[in-house]
Amino acid sequence: MRRKQLFLCIIQAKALFSQVVDPAATTVIRERLVPGVKVFEVVRSGEPRRKVDVAIVAEGYTADEEGKLKADLDRFAAVFFKLEPYRSHRDKFNLYGVFKPSPESGCDEPSHGSFKATALGATFDSLGSERYLLTEDNKSLRDIAAHVPYDALYIMVNHKRYGGGGIYNLYCTFTTDNQWYEYLFLHEFGHSFADLADEYYTSEVAYNEFYPRGVEPAEPNITALLEPGRLKWKNLTSPGVEIPTRWEKADFDAMDNAYQKIRGEINAKIAKLKREGADAAEVARVEEESERLSREHADKVDAFLRASKYWGKVGAFEGAGYAAQGLYRPQLDCLMFTKGTKPFCKVCEAAVVRTILNYTD
């Protein structure tokens, strides 16, 4: 544990609240840690008080799956340090795996009629969104994670279905064995670690009108552009790019909305088949088709965005934060916008660097 001063709700550089956290205080609970938890040191670069300590808490791994867990930890550590700015700041991170075996493998999938007894109680269909994967069992999460020092929490869910979630300063979740595992792992951590917003706006989400009109979002990578002359990533904009930046939005929206409709239908079909106990081969066939369509669409989106004259430029592109109008993102593409193995946009990358430096003095 380290001594930290937390500043919350900083608006216009004015601290509204601050709290000193003192590890020596008598109010710190010093109960024995919960038993039956194993710790794996995946990456060690120095003393916790000088590093960003990331705990990856295993969810839905049985005792027999310890070998898979270790392989998964190594696989995701490699994914993490492949991406900038983590690659250049590798020496600022400690990574730990924390393992309490689950009685059953996987996690809950209510809309599929499937429920598993697991260490953290993670579940799909959170807040009514089929791919949103969260746990509300904060007590178990904290009891298990307490075996290591941590600044940031991952919940690694042993599952092949596409799903995840990330809440700033709380935790993020991701599934290990979907074809988009790299994207899920890095995208969700962007939310929970650096307060990055979703830059996408076409797919269905658990929130409606998440960002009220006329209010500038707190996140660093989207803007309501209320004062175009004072764009919050002004220092990173490309020379000669107009603000807002007109792009091929109508064509993109038509293409993406068409796919989102198919995606919704096929997901509903899979859920129905599973609930009704359909033949496993039939379910597998539809699941494979769903994954194939997802890949095909992502390739099409990549090609579309790369063909734009604004590819690689920093401006203010309309369409972000679940809103097709009135919110803007910094670049055509980013790890917070579309699926795939791709970099952060310049604005997201800078925000992640600031977060890393904030923890590491």
Ligand SMILES: [Zn+2]
């Ligand atoms: Zn971005």
